[in-house]
Amino acid sequence: MTDALWYFGRGSGVVSLVLLTVVVALGVGARSGRTAFGLPAFAVNLVHRNAALLAVVFLVGHVVSLFFDPYAQLRVFDLVLPFAGNYRPLWQGLGTLAFDLVLAIVATSLLRHRLGARTWRLVHWLAYLSWPTALLHGLGTGSDNGAVWLWSISALCTATVLAAVVWRLTPGFGRFPQRAPRQVNPRLLPTRTRPAEAGTLEEAR
Amino acid sequence: MNRLHVDWTACDGRGLCAELLPELLVEDDWGYPAPRGDMSVPPALEPAARQAVDRCPALALRLTAPASS
Numbered sequence: 254m255t256d257a258l259w260y261f262g263r264g265s266g267v268v269s270l271v272l273l274t275v276v277v278a279l280g281v282g283a284r285s286g287r288t289a290f291g292l293p294a295f296a297v298n299l300v301h302r303n304a305a306l307l308a309v310v311f312l313v314g315h316v317v318s319l320f321f322d323p324y325a326q327l328r329v330f331d332l333v334l335p336f337a338g339n340y341r342p343l344w345q346g347l348g349t350l351a352f353d354l355v356l357a358i359v360a361t362s363l364l365r366h367r368l369g370a371r372t373w374r375l376v377h378w379l380a381y382l383s384w385p386t387a388l389l390h391g392l393g394t395g396s397d398n399g400a401v402w403l404w405s406i407s408a409l410c411t412a413t414v415l416a417a418v419v420w421r422l423t424p425g426f427g428r429f430p431q432r433a434p435r436q437v438n439p440r441l442l443p444t445r446t447r448p449a450e451a452g453t454l455e456e457a458r
Numbered sequence: 459m460n461r462l463h464v465d466w467t468a469c470d471g472r473g474l475c476a477e478l479l480p481e482l483l484v485e486d487d488w489g490y491p492a493p494r495g496d497m498s499v500p501p502a503l504e505p506a507a508r509q510a511v512d513r514c515p516a517l518a519l520r521l522t523a524p525a526s527s
Contacts, residue, residue: 295474298513370468370517
């Protein structure tokens with residue numbers, strides 16, 4: 254039984270990290286106009302939300318199972334107060350910090366219609382702090398530290414999020430969808446492409 | 459009948475509402491929702507309208523109760 258808690262705690266932590274990676278990648282890539290894999294925008298939005306809630310389920314499982322685990326020997330305040338643990342306080346504290354941030358992000362998201370868009374978005378940006386913190390926690394603490402499979406999963410997660418960031422930063426990632434051809438007065442175009450000037454150049458030749 | 463209300467100062471043209479509620483909203487050329495009718499929500503579309511309101515990333519969509527008069 255005690256072994257079961259220990260193994261569940263380790264496994265659920267990894268599952269939670271993978272799910273959070275999906276959530277962060279979708280969140281980074283979600284913007285108007287273009288969505289990943291040709292999905293409609295509402296589908297990306299719903300997968301983002303549902304994967305996040307599922308990640309919270311595994312995260313709570315991760316914390317609760319290790320709380321009752323006789324090896325980990327967590328105290329109640331270790332669940333929310335970072336960097337105060339007895340065992341590897343820095344690495345365990347990173348996990349506690351990420352847990353707190355995820356709780357704040359999820360709570361404000363569920364209440365965002367009451368909080369307003371500005372507060373919700375400010376708290377939501379904490380995800381960019383929470384996800385790397387969780388990643389470092391997974392790499393630094395625990396008995397899987399140094400295992401090839403854990404490093405592979407962490408590298409894949411990092412690559413996924415970095416790919417989403419790069420994709421979003423590409424110049425073609427427009428803020429507005431380009432569904433209609435823009436009708437621009439030729440006089441307002443940059444000078445070198447102005448047809449009148451092209452004409453004068455032609456004449457000068 | 460409840461009515462849909464778009465807060466145009468908040469709307470960012472993300473297009474989710476027109477995807478979730480094509481019966482009442484159509485996307486214009488720039489992705490912003492354009493009303494098909496008078497934005498009153500028939501009872502059968504109430505759940506879809508609530509989901510569209512819930513999913514709006516800019517919190518720009520609202521359901522407003524009809525005036526009591």
